[in-house]
Amino acid sequence: MPDRDHYSKDANMENKISKPKIALLCDYGLDDAAATAFILERRYMFDKISILPIGGNMPLSVSMHNAKRVISNFGGPLENVILVDTSPVAQPEENLVEIHGKDGIGDIFSPVYEDIVSTVKYEEFIESLTDEIIVSLGPCTVTKDILERSPDHELIIMGGNISEEPNYGDYEFNHGMDPDAFSYCTRYKHTLLTLDSCRNPLCDFSKIEMPGNSLLEKFARKAVVLSQRREEESCYIYDLIAVQYLFFPERFKKEEKTDSFGNKLSTAFYKASRPIINFQ
16 A cells, blocks of 8 residues: 655655555546546556546446546646556446536536547556556456456455445445456455445535645535535545545554355445545
């Protein structure tokens, strides 16, 4: 895990510290966009960030388009960021307009973007994998394919459910889109952020002040607006909550659970006494 206390934006420090690499799988999704913005704000903490747009909240083609728009609107420098074309893997898809907006990322930006990072082929990405932390924020279809071919990775997943009301039929969304892939991935050593992990009152973004105008705050504010339009009492930006574990594992409590489908889950529950993010 990257430790924020051991990293500095100072160039000399950056050259001296061995930094982790991450592979970020997102089904872009407003919550995926927010999680990506949070990670890009801290990109100096990583040697390499591989962003893999996948199908899920949106069709894969839209997800790839949205990933490029998020990156373009974030700006640079982004020398350690690449995009990976995951289209060789057949993937599930939805189009959840009420949750994510017509374009999938909140209808905040123009559809026009500047393509500012390199896109590599999926096989090239697989062949280059070493010790990346795999951060899976969508359906586990592509995550499963990666683990089948390159199994030795630290794995963080947003998905699954223990006892909360499900949000996709009998499932949590990322689980329900590909139950077999989800079950397969949980057989590996993993940390899972579930609906139960995320639905903590201190993770309710409708109660968190967002005074600035960063890309992250734009996404988070729009998520709150859309949740209020759906007349929901709370706004949990699941993927943004999940990536907090990547940076602040000490704020979570690990618990071993078994879900109603018999999957043995290594879950992480938020335990800190302050809101999940402080935008001040």
